Amino acid sequence: MYHLALKMLFSDRAKYIMLVSGLTFATLLMTQQAAVFFGILAWTNGNLKNMRAPIWVVDPKVEQANEIKSMRDTDVGRVRSIKGVEWAVPMYWGILQSRLSDGTFKAVQLVGLDSATMIGRPGNMIAGRIEDIRVPNTVVIDDLAVERLSKGRPKPIGIGDVFEINDKEARVAGICKTEKSFFGYPYIFTTYDQALQFAPKTRKMLSFILAHPAKGMTAKQACLEIEKETGLKAYTEEEFGLATIKWFFVNTGIPFSFFTTILMGFIVGVAIAGQTFYSFVLENLKHIGALKAMGASDWLLTRMVALQAFTVGLLGYGIGLGLTIVFGLLVLRKGMPPFSLPWQLPAVTFVIIMFICTFAALLGIAKVRKLEPAIVFRG
Amino acid sequence: MDNQQHKIGSNEYAVQVHGVIKSFGSGDAKTVALKGVDFDARQGELLMIVGPSGCGKTTLLSVIAGTLAFDAGKVNVFGNPLHAMSKSETTLFRGKNIGFIFQQFNLIPTLSCVENVSVPLLINGATRAAAEKKATEVLEVVGLKGRENERPTNLSGGQQQRVAIARSLVHEPRLIICDEPTSALDKDNGAKIMELLREIARAPDRCVIVVSHDNRIYHFADRMTEMEDGKVQRVHETYKPVNFKDQ
Incomplete structure (x- = not known):
């Protein structure tokens, strides 16, 4: 009987296409929007991914990785003096203006690394060497900077080319690849000392202290010791990432906005699939009544209806997920908008789509089970 | 009504209905459709149930077919x-x-x-191949050889009813229930369908019960049960059923 149930479904083309389209749209909307949301969340941790360190020490008022309340340079020494800390280095991070050759300005994220250890250096150099930033007024730029800072140039900016950061000349010594950050500005790496020259002067300039726990200590234990001894706030890398994500959840409308869109996808899926499937069952009620009269049990009819509902569900989910992946591949090539599709996301969407199908099937099944087979004799 | 005074459970009867009451609704809206109906149908006969609209013919048919629960009485x-x-x-019995x-x-x-005709076999657990093979054979019996893969909508009313007859026969049931089988057909097609149904009824251990308004086909009945106001009023012996014991 199952092949007949499927044939009945596929032959009602209008409803079949409507059902598959509705579930495809719901899958696409929920998965794609959630993937973009996860992409944004990943971007909020851009600093942590690009300047890796097991411990991040900040001013106690700092709540997440994209905000700065500068500390004194002497705080690096205070952290280094703690028993549980193997090493600690200063880092500058700030958003500055760079001036291009055609006179236009672009915002950049300037990162000042400890010149001795280069801790926090970019992991993937495309051209040049990171050590060359020790040469006065030199920087390493990322691939996004090549794209952004090449405006007005006859050829893309490269090693040896010059541009201005905060009215000071900077020469490109290398090009690296970085993870995108929430602000979407390119990264410029230089030494900590030179970063302080590029950046506008303020009383305190130290953005972060990157540290490593001493042997036999966990990062968490070292953090607790740093906080106790210095009064500064110390996060493990993981904690800082989670705190950043939490901050965006609590302080921005981004999660709510995405949640609303995802919810709409769910509602659209429920409404279209539920309504269309119910009307499909209603239109076939006379035939279902005939099957019932001919001896088809409620259980057999329930399985037939469920098969129809889950078939359109699987098709809609498959097409919707396929379209999401195509979207992802296209945007990842361009780098915009952010996109992250961990396996849990399609899995959760699958469960939601199956829930929608179960709802739609139950509407139909309830009708079928209540149906008196004697309906077939009523004209 | 003397011929209704039979012994419940007798083997010569295909269907025996005794004192069946069926009502719909409740309170002031309660309507009693069958008011203690006694009725029988014999093996090897085509029995027709006739009567005016609302007399309870279809309700009785539904009760006999086991598609409608009834309030009181016995149906064998x-x-x-x-x-x-x-x-x-x-x-399962149906x-x-x-x-x-x-x-x-x-x-x-x-x-x-062929798919329509194979449905009763599939419901009874036959494989798709076996069901379609048997359905093809039965379609040939009802004169629709070569039309197996057509959709019903491409056939005439008479041909569609033949498909429906094939579907009713394919699993070799003992009781065939027909609700106004000729009402959607012209006179000639209606007569052909009734001829076919009468042939079907002429088999041992089988019975065809037809509910109809169509007086053009009354002469095809072996017996005719006339209903009025939820009760059997008369039974007309218009044809002597075949006595299989004598054959």
Whole structure:
């Protein structure tokens, strides 16, 4: 009987296409929007991914990785003096203006690394060497900077080319690849000392202290010791990432906005699939009544209806997920908008789509089970 | 009504109905459709139930077919007491023992003729291949050889009713229930269908019950049960049923 149930479904083309389209749209909307949301969340941790360190020490008022309340340079020494800390280095991070050759300005994220250890250096150099930033007024730029800072140039900016950061000349010594950050500005790496020259002067300039726990200590234990001894706030890398994500959840409308869109996808899926499937069952009620009269049990009819509902569900989910992946591949090539599709996301969407199908099937099944087979004799 | 005074459970009867009451609704809106109906149908006969609209013909047919629960009384179909069966037992019984022919054919328009005809076999657990093979054979019997893969909507009314007859016969049921089988057909097609149904009825251990308004086909009946106001009023012996014991 199952092949007949499927044939009945596929032959009602209008409803079949409507059902598959509705579930495809719901899958696409929920998965794609959630993937973009996860992409944004990943971007909020851009600093942590690009300047890796097991411990991040900040001013106690700092709540997440994209905000700065500068500390004194002497705080690096205070952290280094703690028993549980193997090493600690200063880092500058700030958003500055760079001036291009055609006179236009672009915002950049300037990162000042400890010149001795280069801790926090970019992991993937495309051209040049990171050590060359020790040469006065030199920087390493990322691939996004090549794209952004090449405006007005006859050829893309490269090693040896010059541009201005905060009215000071900077020469490109290398090009690296970085993870995108929430602000979407390119990264410029230089030494900590030179970063302080590029950046506008303020009383305190130290953005972060990157540290490593001493042997036999966990990062968490070292953090607790740093906080106790210095009064500064110390996060493990993981904690800082989670705190950043939490901050965006609590302080921005981004999660709510995405949640609303995802919810709409769910509602659209429920409404279209539920309504269309119910009307499909209603239109076939006379035939279902005939099957019932001919001896088809409620259980057999329930399985037939469920098969129809889950078939359109699987098709809609498959097409919707396929379209999401195509979207992802296209945007990842361009780098915009952010996109992250961990396996849990399609899995959760699958469960939601199956829930929608179960709802739609139950509407139909309830009708079928209540149906008196004697309906077939009523004209 | 003397001929209604039979012994419940007798083997010569295909269907025995005794004192069946069926009402719809409740309170002031309660309507009693069957008011203690006594009725029988014999093996090897085509029995027609006739009467004015609203007299309870279709309700009685639904009760005999086991598609409608009734309030009181007894119904035996080939010795099987429907009144004592659970809902699932009745469903199983219907699937194995009763064939249905409906007023509007009730063929599934998205399925081919052979698929429509194979449905009762599939319900009874036959494989797809076996069901379609048997369905093809039965379609040939009803004169539709070569139309197996057509959709019902491409056939004439008479041909559609033949498909419905094939569907009612394919699982070799003992009781065939027909609800106004000729109402959607012209006179000639109606007569052909009734000839076919009468042939079908001429088999041992089988019975065809037809509910009809169509007085053009009354002469095809072996016996005619006339209903009025929820009761059997008269039974006309218009044809002597075949006595299989003598054959």
